[in-house]
Amino acid sequence: MLMVMLGGALGAAARFLAQEAGQRWTQLPGWTAILAANILGSLLMGIGYGWLHGLAVLESHEALDAMQQYQDSVSIHEGMALLLAGFCGGLTTFSTFSLDNLFLAYGKRGQLACNILGCLLLGVIAAWAGLFIGGQLA
Amino acid sequence: MRFLLLILCIGFGGGLGAISREGSMSLLHGELGMPRYIALACVNILGCLLIGLVFAFLEGTLRRDGSSRLRDLPHSRQLHEHPWWPEGDPTLSPVELLRMNRSLQVASALVITGFIGSYTTFSSFSLLTVQQLQQGAALEACISVVGSIILGLLAAWLGVHAGCRLVRKP
Numbered sequence: 001m002l003m004v005m006l007g008g009a010l011g012a013a014a015r016f017l018a019q020e021a022g023q024r025w026t027q028l029p030g031w032t033a034i035l036a037a038n039i040l041g042s043l044l045m046g047i048g049y050g051w052l053h054g055l056a057v058l059e060s061h062e063a064l065d066a067m068q069q070y071q072d073s074v075s076i077h078e079g080m081a082l083l084l085a086g087f088c089g090g091l092t093t094f095s096t097f098s099l100d101n102l103f104l105a106y107g108k109r110g111q112l113a114c115n116i117l118g119c120l121l122l123g124v125i126a127a128w129a130g131l132f133i134g135g136q137l138a
Numbered sequence: 139m140r141f142l143l144l145i146l147c148i149g150f151g152g153g154l155g156a157i158s159r160e161g162s163m164s165l166l167h168g169e170l171g172m173p174r175y176i177a178l179a180c181v182n183i184l185g186c187l188l189i190g191l192v193f194a195f196l197e198g199t200l201r202r203d204g205s206s207r208l209r210d211l212p213h214s215r216q217l218h219e220h221p222w223w224p225e226g227d228p229t230l231s232p233v234e235l236l237r238m239n240r241s242l243q244v245a246s247a248l249v250i251t252g253f254i255g256s257y258t259t260f261s262s263f264s265l266l267t268v269q270q271l272q273q274g275a276a277l278e279a280c281i282s283v284v285g286s287i288i289l290g291l292l293a294a295w296l297g298v299h300a301g302c303r304l305v306r307k308p
Binding site: 001004005006007008009010011012013015016017019038041042044045046049082085086088089090091092093094095096097098099101102103105106107116119120123124126127128131 | 144145148149150151152153154155156157159160182185186188189190193207210211212247250251252254255256257258259260261262263264265267268271283286287290291293294295298
């Protein structure tokens, strides 16, 4: 519970910083910051999930001589999974994405298409690449 | 100092949002037994409805300097009965305008960017889509992606509409 909360707080703050930085230092429209945060979050989620998943698979194959040690590592990994869910979930957002889409739908159809397709395609590719990288790390 | 306060608000809201998301997911997916992708879509769509509602309500109530983004949306027709729409409220002094803008900043940091932004998620959505594609469940992936995007957009539309109506009549 605490891990999810901590992760969510850090993720949301990171998303806010990305938005502010985008506004202050670039001329890009506001939705690009959310796009970037969503893609980055998808990549991190993929890496983290792939890595933890890989570790769990490895563990179940290795000899479990010290049961206590195994349980400790499982709880550590659970904590990391919760932190990951909190952080990536906080960093990425679907609601602001939809609200941006609503604004773009009135008069900026080109940017609307870029936002939706970009977020979907790049998000899925990022998550896929992340899973691959995470699997290699484990 | 101001920036730090906003970050703290966002962190607080974001923490609550993340917990609520995990809670909703375990309710919908765990207790009610919905498939994971439908539970996630429900959470995201609910978040879209809420963000539209809260955004329109806060903008309509607290932004009186005539610079509201709501002007770009046809929903703002509903606000035309208000004397201060769309050019701003001439009866308010600059200090009051500034104070209202600051309240708006804090409220939207806490609720919109923090809580609702963290309640909905894109990362689990992409990860789930990749897993569905890897398992060959292309139909489910399509339903999840197209449904989430279209219903999310509709929910945001509906939320803004309702939010504009909630702004108190003069």
